Amino acid sequence: MKNVLIISGHTNLTNDSVANKTIIEELRKAHPEYQFNVLSEAYPNYVFDVEAEQEKLRRADVIVFQFPVFWYSMPSLLRKWIEDVVVHGFAYGSEGTALQGKKLIASFTTGGPAEAYTAESFVEYTIEQILDTQLKPTANLCGLQLQPFVYTCGVSYANRTDAQALETMKQRCREHAVKLAEVIENC
Numbered sequence: 001m002k003n004v005l006i007i008s009g010h011t012n013l014t015n016d017s018v019a020n021k022t023i024i025e026e027l028r029k030a031h032p033e034y035q036f037n038v039l040s041e042a043y044p045n046y047v048f049d050v051e052a053e054q055e056k057l058r059r060a061d062v063i064v065f066q067f068p069v070f071w072y073s074m075p076s077l078l079r080k081w082i083e084d085v086v087v088h089g090f091a092y093g094s095e096g097t098a099l100q101g102k103k104l105i106a107s108f109t110t111g112g113p114a115e116a117y118t119a120e121s122f123v124e125y126t127i128e129q130i131l132d133t134q135l136k137p138t139a140n141l142c143g144l145q146l147q148p149f150v151y152t153c154g155v156s157y158a159n160r161t162d163a164q165a166l167e168t169m170k171q172r173c174r175e176h177a178v179k180l181a182e183v184i185e186n187c
Contacts, residue, residue, distance in 0.1 A: 004034040004184055005060035009067035009078025013040045018166065019109040019155040019173045020068050026177035034184075035060070039077050046080050053085040054098065062103045062184055063144070065135075069110045072123075072130050082138065091142040100143030103187045106135050107180050108149070109173070111156035127151060147187050152176045 006027060010020045028036060037056060043049075057063065067074050086092075091099045110117070110127060117127040128149060139146035152172055159165035 001033070002061045002184070003059050004031070004062045004064065005056055006034050006036050006064045006066055007078070007081070008036065008038040008040070009065060009075050009081065011040055011070075011075045011077045013038055016157065017068070018157055018160050018169055019152070019176075020066060022170050022173035023066060023107070023109070023177045023180070026174050027181065030177070031181055039081055043077075043081075046077060048081060048084050050085055050087075053081070054090055057085070057091075057102075058098050060102060062105065062187060063099075064105045064107050064180070064184065066107045066180075067109075069108055069127070069131070073134060074108075074131075086138070086142060097143065102144055103147055104135070104139050104144040105147045105180070105183060105187065106131060106149050106151075107176070108151045109155050109176070110151065110153045111158065113154040117153065127153065147183065150176065150180045150183050 006024070008020065008024055010017050013021050013024065024036065024038065027034060035056065065074065065078060067078050070076075073079070086099070087096075089096045108131070115121060116123055117125065117130070119125065131149065136146055138144075155169045155172060159169055
């Protein structure tokens with residue numbers, strides 16, 4: 001059986017999320033065997049227990065970064081976690097081999113619709129192009145095997161006040177969780 005570590009990088013999963021919160025809740029119900037690391041709950045002050053976090057990574061076969069896209073990137077909490085935990089001598093460098101050969105899956109949501117992420121849109125890039133430039137070099141440096149992204153666009157937190165839009169968003173995120181679990185099981 002694979003050891004799966006889901007790292008939730010939302011800056012406030014409990015109070016400021018619908019999409020990512022739904023994905024995490026669905027995964028917890030369907031796959032209690034996965035280990036869940038909700039950074040906003042464990043480290044609200046952004047000060048990480050580096051040794052404990054590195055041990056979680058050592059035990060994992062599959063690592064999932066679950067996050068909303070903020071300003072065309074991962075949230076600051078997840079970025080700082082990477083900066084503090086995925087360091088030289090542990091994850092890369094001549095003696096930093098702890099992550100080599102592990103699978104990495106980026107699972108994320110965007111508030112903007114898929115149409116916003118095209119070469120023809122105002123963004124001028126696909127979401128894959130934007131995040132690939134951030135995640136692929138990190139994976140390569142650490143010897144991680146980056147898997148295809150799992151993502152859902154158009155699930156804006158702003159829709160939470162419209163009951164129909166909210167239910168549609170939650171359903172799309174439940175489907176996202178199912179797809180993510182399938183990718184995990186097949187990688």
